[in-house]
Amino acid sequence: MDLKNREIDEKLSRLRIRDKDSDSRKIWGDVLDERTILTLYRLLKRGFIEVIGGAISTGKEATVFYGLGEEDKEIAIKIYRIETGDFREMEPYLAGDPRFDSIKRSRSGIIYTWTQKEYKNLKRASNAGVRVPEPITSMNNVLLMEFIGEEEVPAPHIKDVDMDLEETFEKIILNLRKLYTCAKIVHADLSEYNILYHHEPILIDMGQSVVISHPNATSFLWRDIKNLSKFFKRRGLKDLNEKDIFNRITEG
Numbered sequence: 001m002d003l004k005n006r007e008i009d010e011k012l013s014r015l016r017i018r019d020k021d022s023d024s025r026k027i028w029g030d031v032l033d034e035r036t037i038l039t040l041y042r043l044l045k046r047g048f049i050e051v052i053g054g055a056i057s058t059g060k061e062a063t064v065f066y067g068l069g070e071e072d073k074e075i076a077i078k079i080y081r082i083e084t085g086d087f088r089e090m091e092p093y094l095a096g097d098p099r100f101d102s103i104k105r106s107r108s109g110i111i112y113t114w115t116q117k118e119y120k121n122l123k124r125a126s127n128a129g130v131r132v133p134e135p136i137t138s139m140n141n142v143l144l145m146e147f148i149g150e151e152e153v154p155a156p157h158i159k160d161v162d163m164d165l166e167e168t169f170e171k172i173i174l175n176l177r178k179l180y181t182c183a184k185i186v187h188a189d190l191s192e193y194n195i196l197y198h199h200e201p202i203l204i205d206m207g208q209s210v211v212i213s214h215p216n217a218t219s220f221l222w223r224d225i226k227n228l229s230k231f232f233k234r235r236g237l238k239d240l241n242e243k244d245i246f247n248r249i250t251e252g
């Protein structure tokens, strides 16, 4: 074993993580820097995390892990990678949102702000009755939220399920309408990859979501609608009119 692997193993041991096959060691190697270890440590010590499990997904900016939280409830642990994450696309979504105007411009500063932004967006959405993973807490670059799925199996994306197209589409529109008119935010990265299906459609991944007063909010909403209608058309849903959809979402 080379030094790098030994270092990663030591870090994993400190976090009481036992899953050390070569795939997961590679994933953890990309995620764990000293600050992230400290943050996970604190979340373990405070009881927000009981167990850190395997990776569910590795994206451009974040890795999502399965875990157990308070009272052994299943949770999703989303860790934005400080050293190996791509954060260049975050700026345009932060600038222009009055909630995050005075952000620190360091790499970790941007990522911490981004994580907090996703937490706040999920909270706002959930308070408005939008079906999203209930956020639990966020600390630095780590976000804890309700796990969508059961018995360690994450829910599939809508692109991978057989569903009642019309009913699912209607539920998504209703969620987007609540998101716009009550939570007053636009998802801004909506696609069949950011909607899970667990008994019903559930919107996820809201780091980039912006308040409706953001200068680009309307064009982000149009892009969301286009992605959504393209997907549902492809699956066979007829008579989709994007202008109608826009009106239904925005008219309170």
Ligand SMILES: Nc1ncnc2c1ncn2[C@@H]1O[C@H](COP(=O)(O)OP(=O)(O)O)[C@@H](O)[C@H]1O
Pocket: 056, 057, 058, 059, 060, 061, 062, 063, 064, 076, 078, 133, 145, 146, 147, 148, 149, 154, 155, 193, 194, 204, 205, 206
């Ligand atoms: N709360 C959750 N419960 C279960 N699976 C989740 C949850 N959040 C994310 N995932 C899974 O992890 C993937 C990546 O999460 P996402 O928030 O979309 O981050 P990314 O920015 O990498 O796209 C999702 O597509 C989904 O499969």
Ligand SMILES: [Mg+2]
Pocket: 059, 193, 194, 205
């Ligand atoms: Mg995503």
